[in-house]
Amino acid sequence: MMDPRTRAQELMRCDLCETAVVQMHCDTCLVNLCKACVGEHISTGESKDHKVVKFQDRKSTPLYPECSTHSKERCKMYCKQCDIPVCISCIESNQHLGHELSRILRVFDEQKDIFIKERNELNDTIYLTYQDIASDVQNRMSRLEKEYRDLSTAITKHGEDWHREIDKLVKKLKSEVDEMKNTQLQTLQKHLDELNKTMSDIKDEINSTDVTLDTNDLSKLFTITFNVQRYRNLPPKILLSFPKFIPAQIQGEELKKLFGSLSSSSFTSDKHSYSMKSPQKSPEAGSSPPVNQLLDEPQTVTTLHTGYGRLYKVACLSDEEIWTRGDDNTMKLYSINQGSLLKSITPKSRNIPSDIAVTKSGDLVYTDYDVRTVNIVKNEKIEEVIRLQNWKPRGVCSTSSDDLLVIMFSCKKQTKVVRYSGSSEKQTIQFDDEGKSLYLPSRFNTYYITENRNLDICVTDCGAKAVVVVNQAGKLRFRYTGHAPAQKNRSFYPRGTTTDSQSHILTADPNNNCVHIIDQDGQFLRYIHSGLSDPWGLCTDIHDNLFVAQLSKVEKIKYLQ
Known part of the structure; x- marks a missing residue:
């Protein structure tokens, strides 16, 4: 069979004599030659460094544009005055006499x-x-x-x-x-x-x-x-x-005031709200939220007593309803204001869930460490979303883009965070820039995870006694290892974590019976400690109310103005 690279020679003729079959090629001038014409070509323009090679060894020849004036002509020059490609016939016709011409390749x-x-x-x-x-x-x-x-x-x-x-x-x-x-x-x-x-x-x-x-x-x-x-x-x-x-209108102003009214909604547009992102600007350069919005004295709004012997995690469904997970295998939905139990869900495996979270659409998500699954509860029906092979899930949270962030541990003593869209893996976060593990790998370690409003991913690494914060791309931003002196002046022991509308990061510290508040850049702001005893799980609602799980009760705390 004929070599496909030489098959075209049957149709191609030498550009000089136009009769002999092409055998050679000048890569400098992009001219096809027969062997007899090689010497003549080299002698024309001796200052050129002609690179004549076999035709099949030529470099990729550019496809020059066709001339719009002269059919079957290719344009190898460009007229800058006319701003158009030109062929040799255009130049010979003196149409571009005195114009600045450049090689079209340049x-x-x-x-x-x-x-x-x-x-x-x-x-x-x-x-x-x-x-x-x-x-x-x-x-x-x-x-x-x-x-x-x-x-x-x-x-x-x-x-x-x-x-x-x-x-x-x-x-x-x-x-x-x-x-x-x-x-x-x-x-x-x-x-x-x-x-x-x-x-x-x-x-x-x-x-x-x-x-x-x-x-x-x-x-x-x-x-x-x-x-x-x-x-x-x-x-x-x-x-x-x-x-x-x-x-009929309700009679009496008192009745109208009693029921209340609905203010109107609106849309406005601000052309100056967004600015072009600078490629040199690092994510760490964002400014910290104002700290003057923190109350000097946080206020306990209400207290909910649950049926758990020990309460470990809370997740807000709304400012009135919260999911809880304690020391048994039942996840319970409570009305925080009425103090009543609204719903109970038990995993199919009957195992105690490792962690719980609530999605944007209000569905409950939980991890099952022993059977290696992440599950979602829709209309009280449990659906398996993710099943892991060599990893076991620990903490879970739902992001602003409705992804799931799952922190997991493997039998090979590795720990990583994986982002899922549905059941599809989108991102893995495991190592820093030096190739070191971001999180302390231990099967006995406890991890909690949340996403900040600036899209940072915050993990409480209890074994490492640190809050590890990476940006959306997975690059380490900082590690928060506590602020001394705390209430009891004991070592920092982070557990549950959550964030608020100001991108504050709040972390429970049961060793010191307090909650640490830091800004989005890891700077300590203050403690919440009044009346807290062994705080563990945390969550915030859309009004920035803080829910703290401690022992067998949940406290709703107002800490922002």
């Missing part, structure tokens, strides 16, 4: 450099900026979902109180509606019965006439009596008027 290289710079700007700056904007919008959407869900819950609850007062009136009005409906239905039914009777009579008339017309008895034909005129007089149309419900 112009291409210059243009390519511009394209590369613009492409790099798109990739390294503009795209990243839009990515940040998209993340910001996703955060706002997440906040919107929670705000409106809580708003609907508040209105529903308040409405239930009012419904008890108006149930009798509603029942009476509905009874009147039923009576009106039945009366009008009876009238229409009577009218329909009459119409059906008339239509039956008309059918009988038609059948009788057909029988008579089919007979040859002429006497019968003259005895036919028609009642057409009777049926031409159509029945009257029954016109209905439907009642309307006209809501």
Whole structure:
């Protein structure tokens, strides 16, 4: 079989003599040659460093653009005055006499450099900026979902109180509606019965006439009596008027104030809110949130007593409802204000869950260490989302983009964080820039994980006695190892962690009976310690209320203005 690289020589001729088959190629001039013409080509332009090679060994030959003026001509030059490619015939025609001409490959290289710079700007700056904007919008959407869900819950609850007062009136009005409906239905039914009777009579008339017309008895034909005129007089149309419900205003300003009102929502646009991301700016350069929003004295709003012997984790479904996980295998949903148990979920494996979290859509997620699964509870039905092979899941959290972050441990004494979209693995975070493990690997270690508002990933590494914070890309930002002196001045022992709207990172410290508050850059701000005893699990709601699991109870604490 013929070499495909030499097959084209059957059609290609020498560019000089235009008769002999091409055998050689000048990579410098991009000219195809026969062997006989090589010497002549080299002698023309002795200053050139001609690189003549076998045709099959030539470098990739560029495809020059076709000339728009001279058909079958290729443009190897570029006229800068006219800003167009030109061929040799264009030049010989003196159309571009006195114009600055350049080799088209040089112009291409210059243009390519511009394209590369613009492409790099798109990739390294503009795209990243839009990515940040998209993340910001996703955060706002997440906040919107929670705000409106809580708003609907508040209105529903308040409405239930009012419904008890108006149930009798509603029942009476509905009874009147039923009576009106039945009366009008009876009238229409009577009218329909009459119409059906008339239509039956008309059918009988038609059948009788057909029988008579089919007979040859002429006497019968003259005895036919028609009642057409009777049926031409159509029945009257029954016109209905439907009642309307006209809501009466609640009498008395006191009642209006008691129920409350709904303020209007709005959309505004600020062209100056976003700025182009600088490719040189590191994620660590973001400014810290203001610390003056912290209350001088945090206030305990309410206390919920659970049925657990020991409570380890809380996860906010709303500002009124929280999921809890304790020392048994039942996850419980409580109303924090009413103090009542609303729902209980037990894993299919009957194992004690390692950790729990709540997704953006309000579904419960939990990890099962022993069977190596991550599960989601939808409408009280448990679905397995992730099943691991050589790893066991510990902590879990749901992100602003609705991904799941799972921190896991392997039998090979390794620990890592994995980001999942559904059941698909998107990202793995395990080592720092020096190749060292970010997290202390130990099967006995306990890890809690959360995502900050600036998309940092925060892990409490209890064995290492540190809060390890990496950015969205998985690069280490800082390690927080405590702030002395704490209340009891004992070593830092981090457990549950959570974040708030100001990108504060809050971490429970049962050794010192307090909660540490640091900013997004790892700077210590203050403690929450008043009345706390052995705090463990933490979560915050959309109003920045802090829920602290300690022993067998949960305290709702207001710590921000």
